Amino acid sequence: MSGTNGQSQHNGQSQHNGQSQHNGQSQQSQSGTLNLTLRIWRQDGPDAKGGFVTFDAPGVSEDMSFLELLDIINERLIDEGGVPIEFDHDCREGICGTCSLMINGRAHGHEVATTTCQLHMRKFSDGDVITVEPFRAKAFPVVRDLVVDRSSFDRIIEAGGYISVNTGAVGDANLTPVPKEASDTSFDAAACIGCGACVAACPNSAAQLFTSAKLAHLNLIPQGQPQRWERTESMVETMEQFFGSCTNHGECTEACPKEISLDFIAFMNRDYVKAKIKNRKLAGQN
Amino acid sequence: MVMNGVLDARVPDGTMANKWTDHKFSMKLVNPNNKRRFEIIVVGTGLAGASAAASLSELGYRVKAFTFHDSPRRAHSIAAQGGINAAKNYTNDGDSVHRLFYDTVKGGDYRSREANVHRLAEVSLNIIDQCAAQGVPFAREYGGLLDNRSFGGAQVSRTFYARGQTGQQLLLGAYQALAKQVAAGGVELYTRTEMLDLITKDGRACGIVTRDLVSGEIEAHTAHAVVLATGGYGNVYYLSTNAMACNVTAAWRAHRRGAFFANACYTQIHPTCIPASDEFQSKLTLMSESLRNDGRIWVPSQMDDARPAGQIPEPERDYYLERKYPAFGNLVPRDVASRNAKTVVDQGKGVGPLRNGVYLDFSEVIGREGKDAVAAKYGNLFDMYERITGENPYAGPMRIYPATHYTMGGLWVDYHLMTTVPGCYSIGEANFSDHGANRLGASALMQGLADGYFVLPYTIGDDLAARLGEPVVPTDDPVCSQAVAEVTDATERFLSIGGTRSVDWFHRELGKIVWDYIGMERTSAGLEKALSEIPALEAEFWADLRVPGSGANLNQSLEKAGRVADFFELATLMARDALVREESCGGHFRAEHQTPEGEAQRDDENFAHVAAWEWHDTDTVQTRHTEELSFDEVALTQRSYK
Ligand SMILES: Cc1cc2nc3c(=O)[nH]c(=O)nc-3n(C[C@H](O)[C@H](O)[C@H](O)COP(=O)(O)OP(=O)(O)OC[C@H]3O[C@@H](n4cnc5c(N)ncnc54)[C@H](O)[C@@H]3O)c2cc1C
Ligand code: SF4
Ligand code: FES
Numbered sequence: 067m068s069g070t071n072g073q074s075q076h077n078g079q080s081q082h083n084g085q086s087q088h089n090g091q092s093q094q095s096q097s098g099t100l101n102l103t104l105r106i107w108r109q110d111g112p113d114a115k116g117g118f119v120t121f122d123a124p125g126v127s128e129d130m131s132f133l134e135l136l137d138i139i140n141e142r143l144i145d146e147g148g149v150p151i152e153f154d155h156d157c158r159e160g161i162c163g164t165c166s167l168m169i170n171g172r173a174h175g176h177e178v179a180t181t182t183c184q185l186h187m188r189k190f191s192d193g194d195v196i197t198v199e200p201f202r203a204k205a206f207p208v209v210r211d212l213v214v215d216r217s218s219f220d221r222i223i224e225a226g227g228y229i230s231v232n233t234g235a236v237g238d239a240n241l242t243p244v245p246k247e248a249s250d251t252s253f254d255a256a257a258c259i260g261c262g263a264c265v266a267a268c269p270n271s272a273a274q275l276f277t278s279a280k281l282a283h284l285n286l287i288p289q290g291q292p293q294r295w296e297r298t299e300s301m302v303e304t305m306e307q308f309f310g311s312c313t314n315h316g317e318c319t320e321a322c323p324k325e326i327s328l329d330f331i332a333f334m335n336r337d338y339v340k341a342k343i344k345n346r347k348l349a350g351q352n
Numbered sequence: 353m354v355m356n357g358v359l360d361a362r363v364p365d366g367t368m369a370n371k372w373t374d375h376k377f378s379m380k381l382v383n384p385n386n387k388r389r390f391e392i393i394v395v396g397t398g399l400a401g402a403s404a405a406a407s408l409s410e411l412g413y414r415v416k417a418f419t420f421h422d423s424p425r426r427a428h429s430i431a432a433q434g435g436i437n438a439a440k441n442y443t444n445d446g447d448s449v450h451r452l453f454y455d456t457v458k459g460g461d462y463r464s465r466e467a468n469v470h471r472l473a474e475v476s477l478n479i480i481d482q483c484a485a486q487g488v489p490f491a492r493e494y495g496g497l498l499d500n501r502s503f504g505g506a507q508v509s510r511t512f513y514a515r516g517q518t519g520q521q522l523l524l525g526a527y528q529a530l531a532k533q534v535a536a537g538g539v540e541l542y543t544r545t546e547m548l549d550l551i552t553k554d555g556r557a558c559g560i561v562t563r564d565l566v567s568g569e570i571e572a573h574t575a576h577a578v579v580l581a582t583g584g585y586g587n588v589y590y591l592s593t594n595a596m597a598c599n600v601t602a603a604w605r606a607h608r609r610g611a612f613f614a615n616a617c618y619t620q621i622h623p624t625c626i627p628a629s630d631e632f633q634s635k636l637t638l639m640s641e642s643l644r645n646d647g648r649i650w651v652p653s654q655m656d657d658a659r660p661a662g663q664i665p666e667p668e669r670d671y672y673l674e675r676k677y678p679a680f681g682n683l684v685p686r687d688v689a690s691r692n693a694k695t696v697v698d699q700g701k702g703v704g705p706l707r708n709g710v711y712l713d714f715s716e717v718i719g720r721e722g723k724d725a726v727a728a729k730y731g732n733l734f735d736m737y738e739r740i741t742g743e744n745p746y747a748g749p750m751r752i753y754p755a756t757h758y759t760m761g762g763l764w765v766d767y768h769l770m771t772t773v774p775g776c777y778s779i780g781e782a783n784f785s786d787h788g789a790n791r792l793g794a795s796a797l798m799q800g801l802a803d804g805y806f807v808l809p810y811t812i813g814d815d816l817a818a819r820l821g822e823p824v825v826p827t828d829d830p831v832c833s834q835a836v837a838e839v840t841d842a843t844e845r846f847l848s849i850g851g852t853r854s855v856d857w858f859h860r861e862l863g864k865i866v867w868d869y870i871g872m873e874r875t876s877a878g879l880e881k882a883l884s885e886i887p888a889l890e891a892e893f894w895a896d897l898r899v900p901g902s903g904a905n906l907n908q909s910l911e912k913a914g915r916v917a918d919f920f921e922l923a924t925l926m927a928r929d930a931l932v933r934e935e936s937c938g939g940h941f942r943a944e945h946q947t948p949e950g951e952a953q954r955d956d957e958n959f960a961h962v963a964a965w966e967w968h969d970t971d972t973v974q975t976r977h978t979e980e981l982s983f984d985e986v987a988l989t990q991r992s993y994k
Contacts, residue, residue, distance in 0.1 A: 137856070216422060236484075287489070
């Protein structure tokens with residue numbers, strides 16, 4: 067993105083050693099550039115009315131990540147006396163689950179198994195018009211611009227997404243072997259990064275994929291058995307307080323950057339039915 | 353603590369093997385019913401903070417936990433890939449508490465406190481038990497028992513791991529333990545809330561000032577003790593493997609309120625990261641160290657060789673690590689590998705479009721073992737590399753270059769993990785404690801969890817026991833209103849400068865100076881230069897910064913402004929600390945102090961100490977205090993990897 071701000075003029079001026087990791091303009095990247103148009107959602111606060119604002123983005127390097135493109139647009143906005151676009155991000159490595167964004171109507175964009183921070187501009191074409199919106203769901207209210215509040219996920223975890231072992235109250239780890247298969251499947255579920263793309267992609271804004279991943283991680287292993295039924299009932303019912311209901315569209319797993327499987331939803335549904343029966347029995351109601 | 357002007361680390365007497373056990377017995381206890389009469393603030397909910405907040409709450413203390421993230425699960429700890437060490441000796445290959453202790457002291461290049469390191473090795477055993485019981489899905493063998501691997505050149509297999517996401521899985525364990533306590537009402541959790549000052553009364557920490565990042569509200573919170581678990585300061589370099597929001601602010605504000613800052617110049621540069629692709633690069637991605645087990649590192653023998661890797665014939669390649677270190681080859685320690693990469697790139701032999709990398713070549717192992725075998729070992733890393741660079745590492749070599757990864761320096765703490773401000777503790781990467789001048793792979797996760805689960809919950813009680821019945825300072829006390837007013841003014845100041853340059857611009861420029869002069873190799877001339885360039889840029893920052901928007905809602909520019917302001921002061925201290933330390937040790941390499949073979953040359957006679965800096969005011973240079981280190985168990989030797 068050339069000549070749009072004071073930033074780029076300064077690149078060549080660096081007086082420091084040439085081997086700097088921040089290289090100056092003298093050595094241009096060989097890869098190509100794109101001219102893009104972005105329509106970005108701006109909204110001042112939770113109750114403010116939002117709308118799209120259009121930005122031209124000429125000369126975007128293909129090696130840039132999507133969030134680096136937003137960085138540049140923000141730099142330019144600041145230079146021009148505007149207010150930068152707020153968006154959530156942190157690790158930029160696809161693991162913290164902080165980044166979000168609906169890009170052309172897809173949660174985290176069109177690349178499979180990829181978070182927005184790992185989406186690179188070489189996946190777009192010259193001349194593209196890209197629409198950028200926040201994750202939309204009743205349970206994820208907009209905080210500002212592209213930032214949403216996903217704390218409803220924390221409420222689901224607080225409802226039972228843990229194993230109650232106080233610090234120090236346990237024996238040697240190898241006294242509880244975990245069959246490798248159970249361990250591996252549990253891990254597949256535990257890989258969820260809590261980003262909320264599944265909710266954003268779902269026509270009903272349901273959180274079944276997230277909840278089932280968190281629940282299956284614990285319900286599948288021996289350590290998770292003592293609280294299994296209590297956990298299941300509580301997590302599912304807390305989820306239902308915030309989120310819509312699942313009608314098996316499968317959009318969630320398509321959007322999920324960690325490719326969490328729909329099988330976990332089936333697992334959760336089975337466990338929920340069992341939990342209802344067992345918990346009633348335990349409470350002496352049967 | 354500081355006693356009569358002398359730093360007292362409060363290391364207990366007794367033999368090394370028994371110190372911690374005996375000390376646990378001799379520390380004062382708070383009776384279970386009285387614990388709820390104490391309030392503790394924990395700032396930071398990464399591995400260290402979440403484990404501490406959960407454990408303290410389980411004990412019965414009333415805990416308030418703060419994070420600027422929207423959820424504890426997002427802390428930078430989540431990004432750790434490789435694993436966590438523990439002296440379990442499950443593999444029966446000769447590991448022991450003593451060996452882990454020994455390796456850590458030696459790996460730290462003899463600049464850590466032996467007693468702390470020994471305790472760390474001892475409690476490493478409990479960490480694995482705790483995490484496994486929480487359901488952390490560590491890798492397992494077919495028999496269902498835990499699997500281990502050797503990591504970072506260790507001679508025993510003591511690293512526990514969870515695919516490439518050990519940090520995420522451990523953090524989820526600690527976060528879930530915290531969530532359990534939040535649900536039980538034992539922890540009050542404040543998310544998207546940033547600590548901007550430490551409040552002290554009569555020399556003792558009594559609370560913090562926070563800003564609600566969504567509403568902009570600035571307020572005071574008070575307690576009997578404050579724990580800072582706010583992570584490392586690697587982002588002072590702008591480009592690093594740290595998450596974007598990692599910063600030094602909480603530790604730095606505590607420093608300005610009296611907490612000594614130790615060994616600021618000890619920073620770790622990781623050798624295998626993906627090089628920057630352009631000026632707008634925002635962070636660097638780590639490629640696991642394990643790649644060096646099979647990849648061969650080389651550059652063209654000739655300068656400015658623009659041919660693609662495949663067209664450079666064998667005799668015109670320089671496998672410089674294999675050539676210089678025949679015994680260790682590509683597996684030399686992180687600092688040695690990093691420095692050598694810098695040397696060849698500085699010589700003009702760098703590769704890639706920006707000539708800012710070296711090759712990490714897998715063609716030999718692919719030829720020997722086949723593509724499938726290599727994919728089975730490294731498939732996910734290769735995919736990640738391709739996603740970021742658009743290049744296929746099965747077809748040609750990867751390009752790598754060192755990047756800042758971890759900071760060993762931090763707030764000085766004693767054996768109780770208390771800073772020099774009584775009542776203020778620091779745990780995890782935020783403190784300086786256990787890694788000396790160089791951290792070993794898979795030891796940061798261990799230290800964060802050791803501090804949070806198994807050390808602080810004991811030591812804090814000893815201090816609090818004497819204060820039973822003391823009320824918490826009320827939030828309308830003058831010390832609180834004063835601190836709130838100061839933070840409010842500082843916030844207003846950023847918004848009112850009205851200059852022309854963004855915070856990121858200043859951060860990037862600062863990063864260049866820090867990287868060039870306080871990076872992999874330091875010289876007195878370079879450090880002097882840094883000491884003149886940093887203040888000059890800092891003055892420009894205060895005159896020409898532009899922070900748009902207001903302080904009354906979410907404003908990430910404003911958040912960053914405060915963090916970068918602190919980075920300027922920290923960078924100055926790093927340069928000063930590096931300049932005074934006239935030796936090379938671990939991550940601190942002073943070009944003037946090297947062996948004839950070009951290796952780090954320590955000066956144990958004059959520098960076997962911790963440097964802990966005391967703040968006075970903005971216009972006065974900090975005072976350098978020292979804590980002498982004695983090596984009673986691990987004899988001082990020179991590292992050699994030839
Ligand atoms: C890419 C990468 C890979 C790594 N791999 C490994 C590995 O394999 N093994 C290993 O042992 N180590 C590894 N490390 C190092 C290790 O991950 C970190 O040192 C460790 O996780 C730090 O934990 P922490 O709890 O101290 O801090 P963090 O996890 O950084 O947490 C800091 C917390 O403090 C909060 N915070 C900070 N400032 C404030 C403030 N002012 N107000 C409110 N809240 C605040 C944040 O919100 C966050 O909750 C790796 C590091 C990186 C960068
Ligand atoms: S299930 Fe997938 S999409 Fe949903 S929160 Fe987890 S990682 Fe994100
Ligand atoms: S920023 Fe962490 S997953 Fe994208």
